[in-house]
Amino acid sequence: MGEDGRRLAGLAAAEKSQRAERQGSEGGGLGDYALRYAETHAYRAALGLEIGNRLGWAVRQGSINCLLTRPEARVDVDALVENCRRQGVYLRGGAAMGSQAEGWIRISVRTPEENLRIVDALSEG
Secondary structure (H helix, E strand, O other), X not given: OOHHHHHHHHHHHHHHHHHHHHHHHHOOOXXXXXXXXHHXXXXXXXXXXXXXXXXXXXXXXXXOOEEEEEOOOOOOXXXXXXXXXXXXXXXXXXXXXXXXXXXXXXXXXXXXXXXXXXXXXXXXX
């Protein structure tokens, strides 16, 4: 993982720890939602940085728990998604989201460890 990715993953882990502490003392609630949102944002940012740094692919981040990435033009997205499935990594081709996302891959944000596994699977193609 790149330096930025490690830093963001560390921040996300600290936020997760703080959330767990607050849950124990407050019993969850709306504050827990805000913490979970911040955690997801940090994980998504770290995943995007890792894809960009290691693979050099374009990344589009939104405000939900997934991102879009576009491999180099010569990559067959459908074949890549299928190969990742065989490795136990489940992604979706962007074409399922409409013609504007064709050629892109949608990746749901996971834990930092799972996100690294996703990037490893993408790099093995």
